Structures are given as C-alpha cells and as structure tokens.
Amino acid sequence: MSDVIEPPEDARHPTVREEEVRAGTVDLLGAIAYGALTAYERLAQDGAGAPTLADKVTLATMSGRQVHHLERVRDRLAELGADLMGAMEPFHRAFDDFHAHTRPKDWLEGLMWVYVGSGFADDFYAEVAVTVDPATRALVEDVLSDTRHDDFVVEHVRAGIEADPRVAGRLALWGRRLVGEALSQAQRVAVDRVGLTALLMGAEGVDVVAVNKTFSRLVGHHAARMRRLGLQP
Template structure:
C-alpha cells in the first residue's frame, strides 16, 4: 500500500499577508531594476564622451545583476519573477513616461534624485520584512560609488554654465512630485505593501502619523540630494 502524504496547509491570516507584502517588495525591486537598466542604457547614448558612456553602461550592468539576484530569491519562494513584477508595470511605466529626460544632464539628475526617492521608499518598507530579505534589499540598493560620478558631472556643468542650475532645479522638483505620486499610488493599490507598513495582527507597523513622517523623510532626503548636486529644491 502506497504511503499517503498529507499536503501542507495553505498559509493564511497574518503570515499570508506578510508573505504577500514581502513578495510585492521584491517584485517592485525587480521591475525597478529592469526599467533602470533600460533607462540607463538609453541615457548612455546621450553621453558627451566615451568615459561617460562607459560609466552609465556600468551602472546599467549593475541593474542586470540586481535583477538576477531578486529573480533567484523569488524563485526560491516558488514565485515567477514575471508574475511578481506585473502589478508594477503601470505605475513604473507611467512615471518614466512623464519624466523622460531631454538631455544627458536631465538623465543624470533623474538617476540620482528620482531613483533616490525610490530607494528611500524601498528601504522604509524593508524595515518590516525578515532579516534575509532586508539584507538583499539593502545590497541591491547600494550606491556603489555612482552617486559621486553624477554629482561631479552635474556640479561641473553648473560651474561651466550657471543657467543650467535653474533648469535642473525645476526638473528636480518635477521628479520629486512624480516619484512621490507614484509611491503613494503603489502603496494605495497594493494592500499587501500597505500591510507591511501599517502592521498586521502580530507584526507592529506604522500608524498614520508615522506614515506621514515617513513621506516627510523622503522629502527631506530629496532636499539633501538636490543640495549635494548644487540645486535648489
């Protein structure tokens, strides 16, 4: 007589909500890395010199590595990366469609300021996931020194032509508005992500006042990045 095995019970309740939220975060990161690769590769074509083109190509290559690591982590959880990314196509694509840079410098500011807001948001959410997932999130979001490259190029352009600073400052303000709008949209549309931030039955989270302070931190960090670039926020 064949030995019968009892199927494992489905995960329900708070644990199910937590798992869905953690997987949403990884799906969000995966699609973010994929779109960042595509955008950086496109921006590289606008680079004024070969050294700048190589730098952006290197940045794009790192995004491919990040995507691969997240894909593998999702696979370990039995989740296909394509399915995990699907809910985030529309908000990401909408953001990039409304913030398409017109030139090399706008692309650099978007990579530093726009992506910086997203990185801060991911790190805020990652505070509420397990240690292994949190470590992966922080690893794939590490700067790798590319921020120094962007700051140097933007500050150099402003020194050469101070008028550039005003144009890029307006661009930075547009970026923060669009990025925060999309972050709020993702948080509102994905109940699982919201549950990570606000907590489930057995996992403490943020109350409404704390969520408000979180978005205030995102704006404060944006202001610091703009100042580092030599731009007024």
C-alpha cells in the same frame, strides 16, 4: 477517549498577517526588480548620449550592475516560490507612467533622473524592507546600497552648472518634478497593493502618523540629494 493530536507546527495554516507579509515581500521584490529594469534602460539611453567615451563606459558598467541586481532579486523570489514576471507585473503601469511623465530633455536631466528619481524609489523600498524577513531584508539592503553612480552624477551635474549657471534653475525645477511624480507613484503603489500597505503600516495596523513620518523622511532624503547637487540651499 483518545488524546487530540495537534498538527505539526509546519502544517498549520498561515495567519492573515503572515499571508499579507508574504504578499508584501513578493511585491517589494517585484517593485525592486522592475525598478532595476527601468534603471537599466535609462542608463543605457543616457550612455548613448554621453559626451565622452569614458562616460559611455561608466554608464554601461552602471547599467550592467542593474542586470545583476535583477538576477539576485529573481533568485530570491524563486526561493519564496514566486515568479519574477508575475511579481513585476503589478508595477508595470506605475513605472511606465513615471517614465512617460518624466522624460529627460538632455544629458544632465537624464543623470538626475537616475540619481533623484531612482533614489527616491530606493528610499521607499528601504522603509518597507524594515518589516520583511531577515534574508530578504539583507538582500534589499545590499542591492540598495549600490550607490556607486552617485558621485559620477554629482560630479557631472555640478560641472554642467559651473559651465553654464543658467541651467541650475531648470535642473532645480526638474528635481522638484521628479520627486513630485515619484511621491505620487509611491503613494499609488502603497494604496493599490495590500501586501505593501501591510508592510508599510507595520504589525500594529494602520498608523497614519507613522506613514506620514515615513513620507516626510523620503522628502528629507530628496532634499539632501538636491543639496549635494548644488540645487538647493
């Protein structure tokens, strides 16, 4: 009887776990890409209502960087054999619902939308990215580390509060509303997308304690942002 010939390593069928990780990786990149698209739109709208020409230029520059992030994520998806539009599609409703429920009423609320709302989403992506492949993780970390707009937002929100202390209470409530909606959408996405859930749970399967700690960290990061804005003790 002849010896059994084993198939080459690269010809084996991927395990269920590997399929989940790949699906989760595509989901993660799709969410980041759609997030960049919505941040681009928000920054462009804020730029239109900016009080000075210098502010308009700054916001236009920030908006342009979101397009660059989108292009980098698109390229990584292509390397993984995935399509940008297909990867973004599952997150269309969640992001649009967040937009619909959190429409800024003025310039300061618009700035906080990007800093607080997008910041919470970025923290969520960073938590999920811990378990993806090194190349994707490096890209995600690089994209999410672009926080050059933070100082701009903090400076302008603090200046607005100093000019009219009465707005502080309203902005504090706005920050709580933003994080509440962001947390709700993050939980919804994590439940709806099996691949993302697998990444969030880790290799050992469902770990409710670990997931709760993850969302506690997200809330802690939000509190730090609010303190930096002078809106939380």
